[in-house]
Amino acid sequence: MIHKVDAIRSLFIGLYHKATADKIDWKDGHETTDEENSQIDTEYDRLVAIDNYQAPRKAEYPSIEECVHAILDDDLENLQILRQAVKEKYPK
Secondary structure (H helix, E strand, O other): OOOHHHHHHHHOOOOEEEEOOOOEEEOOOOOOOHHHHHHHHHHHHHHHHHHHHHHHHHHHOOOHHHHHHHHHOOOHHHHHHHHHHHHHHOOO
16 A cells, blocks of 8 residues: 555655644755645556555466476466566556
8 A cells, every 4th residue: 555655755755754634844944845845646546556556466366386486397478478467467
């Protein structure tokens, strides 16, 4: 699950001491601007959109064990078919 703090971390690495969904303690002491809040909202929406297709894909992709078996059994074509079906089910 994506949280607003994830967007803050993504945008402002190293520029704040502590951040919550409601407040950012900036290293330079300034108050959060409307522009920064807008950037956070946009980044949050972007991260949520990514998570909306990545999380279900990850849950349905073949497991690492299945991938290893496909490699060892020379069955990569079938593995790619399985992966493509998941990608088509959950497009970007």
